[in-house]
Amino acid sequence: xxxxxxxxxxxxxxxxxFARRLFVQNRxxxxxxxxxxxxxxxxxxxxxESGSGKSTVANIVTCLTGYDGGIYRFxxxxxxxxxxxxxxxxxxxxQIVFQDPYGSxxxxxxxxxxxxxxxxxxxxxxxxxxxMERADLLxxxxxxxxxxxDRYPHEFSGGQRQRIAIARAIAVEPELLVCDEPLSSxxxxxxxxxxxxxxxxxxxxxxxxxxxxHDVNVVRLICDRVYVxxxxxxxxxxxxxxxxxNPKNEYTARLLDAxx
Amino acid sequence: xxxxxxxxxxxxxxxxxxxxxxxxAAVALKSGNRTMVSGVxxxxxxxxxxxxxxESGSGKTLLTRTxxxxxxxxxxxxGSVRFDGxxxxxxxxxxxxxxxxxxxxxxxxxxxxxSLNPSMKIGKQITEAIHLAxxxxxxxxxxxxxxxxxxxxxxxxxxxxxxxxxxxxFSGGMRQRxxxxxxxxxxxxxxxxxxxxxxxxxxxxxRVIELILDRSRSHGLAVILISHNLELLRQSVGxxxxxxxxxxxxxxxxxxxxxxxxHPYAEALFxxxxxxxxxxxxxxxxPGEPVGAGFGLTGCAFSTRCAxxxxxxxxxxxxxxxxxxxxxxxxxxxxxA
Amino acid sequence: xxxxxxxxxxxxxxxERVALVLVLAIILVAIIGPFIxxxxxxxxxxxxxxxxxxxxxxxxxxxxxxxxxxxxxxxAQLTLxxxxxxxxxxxxxxxxxxxxSAFIGGAIDNMLxxxxxxxxxxxxxxxxxxxxxxxxxSLSAAIWALIxxxxxxxARLSRMVxxxxxxxxxxxxxxxxxxxxxxxxxxxxxxxxxDVLVVQVALDVSAVMLAISGLSFIxxxxxxxxxxxxxxxxxxxxxxxxxxxxxxxxxLAIFLTAVSFNVVGDMLRRELDPTSRRR
Numbered sequence: 009x010x011x012x013x014x015x016x017x018x019x020x021x022x023x024x025x026f027a028r029r030l031f032v033q034n035r036x037x038x039x040x041x042x043x044x045x046x047x048x049x050x051x052x053x054x055x056x057e058s059g060s061g062k063s064t065v066a067n068i069v070t071c072l073t074g075y076d077g078g079i080y081r082f083x084x085x086x087x088x089x090x091x092x093x094x095x096x097x098x099x100x101x102x103q104i105v106f107q108d109p110y111g112s113x114x115x116x117x118x119x120x121x122x123x124x125x126x127x128x129x130x131x132x133x134x135x136x137x138x139x140m141e142r143a144d145l146l147x148x149x150x151x152x153x154x155x156x157x158d159r160y161p162h163e164f165s166g167g168q169r170q171r172i173a174i175a176r177a178i179a180v181e182p183e184l185l186v187c188d189e190p191l192s193s194x195x196x197x198x199x200x201x202x203x204x205x206x207x208x209x210x211x212x213x214x215x216x217x218x219x220x221x222h223d224v225n226v227v228r229l230i231c232d233r234v235y236v237x238x239x240x241x242x243x244x245x246x247x248x249x250x251x252x253x254n255p256k257n258e259y260t261a262r263l264l265d266a267x268x
Numbered sequence: 269x270x271x272x273x274x275x276x277x278x279x280x281x282x283x284x285x286x287x288x289x290x291x292x293a294a295v296a297l298k299s300g301n302r303t304m305v306s307g308v309x310x311x312x313x314x315x316x317x318x319x320x321x322x323e324s325g326s327g328k329t330l331l332t333r334t335x336x337x338x339x340x341x342x343x344x345x346x347g348s349v350r351f352d353g354x355x356x357x358x359x360x361x362x363x364x365x366x367x368x369x370x371x372x373x374x375x376x377x378x379x380x381x382x383s384l385n386p387s388m389k390i391g392k393q394i395t396e397a398i399h400l401a402x403x404x405x406x407x408x409x410x411x412x413x414x415x416x417x418x419x420x421x422x423x424x425x426x427x428x429x430x431x432x433x434x435x436x437x438f439s440g441g442m443r444q445r446x447x448x449x450x451x452x453x454x455x456x457x458x459x460x461x462x463x464x465x466x467x468x469x470x471x472x473x474x475r476v477i478e479l480i481l482d483r484s485r486s487h488g489l490a491v492i493l494i495s496h497n498l499e500l501l502r503q504s505v506g507x508x509x510x511x512x513x514x515x516x517x518x519x520x521x522x523x524x525x526x527x528x529x530x531h532p533y534a535e536a537l538f539x540x541x542x543x544x545x546x547x548x549x550x551x552x553x554x555p556g557e558p559v560g561a562g563f564g565l566t567g568c569a570f571s572t573r574c575a576x577x578x579x580x581x582x583x584x585x586x587x588x589x590x591x592x593x594x595x596x597x598x599x600x601x602x603x604x605a
Numbered sequence: 606x607x608x609x610x611x612x613x614x615x616x617x618x619x620x621e622r623v624a625l626v627l628v629l630a631i632i633l634v635a636i637i638g639p640f641i642x643x644x645x646x647x648x649x650x651x652x653x654x655x656x657x658x659x660x661x662x663x664x665x666x667x668x669x670x671x672x673x674x675x676x677x678x679x680x681a682q683l684t685l686x687x688x689x690x691x692x693x694x695x696x697x698x699x700x701x702x703x704x705x706s707a708f709i710g711g712a713i714d715n716m717l718x719x720x721x722x723x724x725x726x727x728x729x730x731x732x733x734x735x736x737x738x739x740x741x742x743s744l745s746a747a748i749w750a751l752i753x754x755x756x757x758x759x760a761r762l763s764r765m766v767x768x769x770x771x772x773x774x775x776x777x778x779x780x781x782x783x784x785x786x787x788x789x790x791x792x793x794x795x796x797x798x799x800d801v802l803v804v805q806v807a808l809d810v811s812a813v814m815l816a817i818s819g820l821s822f823i824x825x826x827x828x829x830x831x832x833x834x835x836x837x838x839x840x841x842x843x844x845x846x847x848x849x850x851x852x853x854x855x856x857l858a859i860f861l862t863a864v865s866f867n868v869v870g871d872m873l874r875r876e877l878d879p880t881s882r883r884r
Contacts, residue, residue, distance in 0.1 A: 057469035070781050099783035111774035116796035125792075126782055165557050173778070180782070195323045196496060197573075200540035200553030207548065222470065225542035229551070266474035267544070268500040 014084045016184055016216050017046040017069055022078035024064055039064055040240040041078060046184070051210055051217045053231030053248055055224060057263070061240040062220045066188040069218060070104045071095070100130040103177035107189035109169035113161040119172045120157030123147060126179035146175040150205060167198035171205065178213065185209075186218045191226065206230065224267045228252045236260045285353060286311035287458060287490050289592060293347035295327070295334045297562075303345060304562040305331045305514040309589040310596075312492060314457065317484055319501035319522065320494045321537070322511035327561035328494050329378075331511070332462055336375060337365030352457060370400055374451030376461040376480075380444035380468070384435040390446050391415055391431030394453050401454030415453070422449045423479055441472030448479065458490045459483075466496075477504055498525070498534075499543050507594065510534050513569025514561030515586055518604055519596040531597045531604035533570045568600065576601060615876040624868035631862050635685040638678035646671060646679040646832045655848045665850040667841060669830070673854050676832035680855065683827070684834045685862075687744060688814045691751045692806055698752075699759020700802070704794060706760070707767035708786065718764065721757035729754035729816065737825035744833060747817055747826035755813065762805060766798040800877035807870035811863035818859050834859050 021041045039061045046052050056062040067073040068080065071087065080087045082098065090098065106112045113122055123143040127134055134142065144154035150171040152164075161169055170190060177185060187206070191199040207230060209215060221227050227234055227248060234248040236257065244257035255261040294306040305327035312318045322328035333339040335349060349356045349365075352372060356364050369375060377383045385393060394415040395408075406414070412431070419427035422445040424438075435443055444464060451459060461480060465473035477493075481504060484491045495501050501508050502522045509519045510533060518531035525538050539552040556573040563569060571581035581600055589596040597604035616622045644662075650670035658665040664673035706717040733750035740746040770776065770793065779789060818835025820826035827833030829840045834855040841851030 057471070059469075072777055072780055096783045099781065102781075104778070104781045106774050106778065108774055112778045114775045114779070114793055114797070117792065125784070129783055167557065176778070176782075195325075195558055196498070196537060197323060197540050197554040197558060200551055201555075203542070203551065204553050223542070224470075225544060225546070229542055229546075229548045262471055266471040268474070268497065268503055 015045045015047050018081040019044040020079045022075045024075045038240045042242045051231045053227035053234040054220045055227050055234055056237035060237040062237050063188055066186050066220050070102050070186050100180040101182055102184045103182040104186040105173055105177050105190045107193050109166050112173050115161055118158050123176050123179050126176050130180040146179050150175045166194050170202055184216045188220045287314045288312040289350040291348045294345040295331055295342050296345035297342050302562050307588045308516040309592055310509050311592040314490055315488045317491045317505045319505035319508040321498050321501050321508055323558050325560035326511040327514040328511045336369055337362035371454055372457045374456035374459045376447050376451050376464045378463040380440050383447050386435050389432055394450055397450045397453040418449045441468050444476050460492045462494045498537055499541050513559035513563050515569050517598050531599050532574050532576050615872055621872045624865040627865035628869045635681045638681045642675035642678040644672035644675040646676040664854045667851045668844045677854050680832040680834045687748055687817050691748055691813050694752050695755040696759050699756040700763040703760040703763030704767045706764045721760045724757040733820050733825050742825045744827035747820040766801050767794050770794050770797050804874040807873050811866040815863055
């Protein structure tokens with residue numbers, strides 16, 4: 009693959025299995041040796057149905073979960089060789105936005121405090137006033153009036169909470185933003201609002217984005233490249249528009265046929 | 269890219285009597301008598317595939333479940349419902365509606381995981397439904413055969429084997445087929461499916477929807493398909509009723525959406541959705557937050573977000589579809605009429 | 606002031622309003638009681654023993670001529686501060702163990718929880734008797750016994766609440782940000798667990814108080830003539846025939862305190878329930 013010399017993320021043969029436990033429904037799904045490369049500045053879609061393992065990829069890329077086999081290189085360096093300090097620095101390079109905006113904010117912190125926490129941890133140069141100022145700017149950037157910063161998450165709608173979660177994630181100025189189904193639990197008219205926010209962020213910020221979704225149409229519209237996943241394996245990859253209009257893989261073709 | 273043609277039959281000829289007529293229906297919650305949905309008038313013809321679309325909180329599920337007598341905490345506060353030439357009496361409405369549900373109306377609820385009895389073999393659940401619908405007109409062996417035939421008809425492989433299996437031995441899509449088989453066991457004239465595929469993945473979703481549409485075509489079954497997915501309905505049904513904030517805003521031909529001027533909300537909702545044909549520039553969001561059912565305004569619920577709204581929209585009462593016209597726009601400015 | 610205004614918005618029935626007023630009054634009395642008591646609670650005056658309630662002695666005098674009201678007011682402080690001491694220590698120990706257990710998980714977590722299970726099997730009464738025989742019967746022996754037997758309740762509760770919180774998405778989002786553990790404990794877990802703990806403490810006030818009074822009554826807790834409510838009842842027991850007020854006053858005090866704290870605890874449980882607040 010002709011990528012930039014040093015890709016941001018390189019997964020080589022990464023696999024993960026989950027121990028089956030009696031009576032416990034495991035919502036995560038195994039991976040069977042996948043290769044994924046994400047170049048700097050790319051918007052890469054990972055497309056798959058529930059159970060395809062795409063959320064597990066999100067958790068591995070953000071180091072929220074480990075993997076059993078294979079190698080994960082971040083900016084050319086094996087994640088496994090990271091020191092404690094490098095691991096912490098990694099957290100400001102890679103951020104994640106989750107699907108469920110209702111659960112992803114601390115219910116006992118004001119939304120400004122939630123955004124300021126990102127800055128407290130990763131922008132040690134800022135004092136409290138500076139953090140507050142930055143947080144308000146970030147809230148405004150995602151479309152939340154700074155005057156609402158003293159409110160708690162339950163006072164906001166799902167769409168607004170997703171905006172706040174995005175503000176919290178981009179506060180550390182990450183190079184890579186992983187979005188794990190960020191639209192799918194929102195109302196139709198709100199999905200379009202958040203989609204527009206993503207499109208604006210892609211244009212205005214030098215972000216590399218991994219966009220994990222089951223929505224073929226959204227992936228086709230905003231992603232440069234796509235990996236199609238099925239049952240823990242990547243079945244097809246390539247430029248999003250090519251793959252999603254001329255699928256080579258039988259599963260991709262079936263998926264595309266089924267989509268309304 | 270393969271494009272499935274709009275598969276629904278056009279509304280039947282005007283001479284035929286409607287199968288279902290809903291006039292000025294309102295639904296209120298029992299606690300506090302809060303009106304959640306009001307002024308819904310529409311008719312569904314025999315053999316028609318009809319869609320109801322709405323975002324969460326639009327009142328589509330509450331309306332349907334209450335009209336079917338399934339919602340315990342709400343009641344029909346106003347209006348009349350006529351099914352197959354007979355009025356459902358306002359007195360004891362829920363009980364009368366539920367009686368219809370056992371015979372002439374089949375219902376497929378949203379969640380295929382909780383709508384089946386997990387400790388009963390699926391064959392038993394289907395034969396029981398047949399018995400309930402028809403009394404005991406045929407022997408046990410015949411009922412079993414009928415059930416197995418139904419299981420086969422909804423596309424479950426090896427029906428005779430499946431007859432003796434339990435719901436948890438099936439995937440979500442297969443379970444929804446079983447629920448569908450139970451709904452069909454009474455040989456209904458109308459099938460009401462409330463978000464039947466939201467819990468399913470795309471490939472299974474398409475299969476279940478096609479199954480319902482095939483059945484409608486082959487058996488002359490009328491279908492009301494309720495969904496938040498306007499694109500799914502646009503490709504599947506003939507006419508679509510659009511609910512927003514507990515109001516009926518328009519009844520529109522599916523084919524007109526995206527091609528002609530339609531009601532502002534139908535237009536705006538369609539502009540939100542990424543479809544196969546659209547580019548990024550074609551997608552426009554609706555500013556603001558959706559208004560929930562029971563918001564208590566007199567005027568148009570969408571007026572707070574509508575690009576065309578004028579002051580009159582907020583105060584003037586929303587026009588009603590009093591004559592049960594097949595196509596209808598409640599826009600007071602006359603858009604989409 | 607806003608704390609009181611918020612608190613006052615909680616009660617929904619008159620019983621709850623009365624209970625809330627009583628709880629606040631009892632706490633106030635426990636603080637200022639000794640200062641407003643008209644007599645020395647321990648001063649013996651045989652000449653004025655067994656006097657019925659009068660203007661001089663509002664609640665009468667006991668078998669040794671001590672003023673019952675003064676003893677009751679001093680006892681409020683003694684009984685409630687003993688109760689609070691037990692609860693504070695028990696909550697601190699229990700939550701520390703519970704939160705630690707939930708964070709560490711795995712085998713240690715399992716072992717700790719089995720330990721609390723076994724611990725809960727000890728009947729507190731037997732423990733108290735053991736402590737009394739080891740340390741000598743005294744209020745502090747009763748307090749030690751209760752602390753010793755009560756902490757596993759809070760270990761279990763806080764472990765459960767903590768692992769519930771840790772499984773939520775906002776913790777994953779904190780992990781993605783690299784939030785250190787101590788910050789997670791103090792900014793994420795404790796604020797979100799507080800409601801549950803407050804309710805449990807309110808309910809336990811009456812239980813612990815009854816236990817202390819009960820232990821004092823049977824003679825392994827506070828010793829006569831200390832004005833502890835349970836000990837007062839034990840002391841007044843022999844005068845029931847010609848001095849009914851001696852047991853009635855502390856009995857009623859225990860009863861009202863226990864009931865009102867219980868009602869308030871149930872009220873808090875309802876009002877602070879997160880499911881009722883999240884639409």
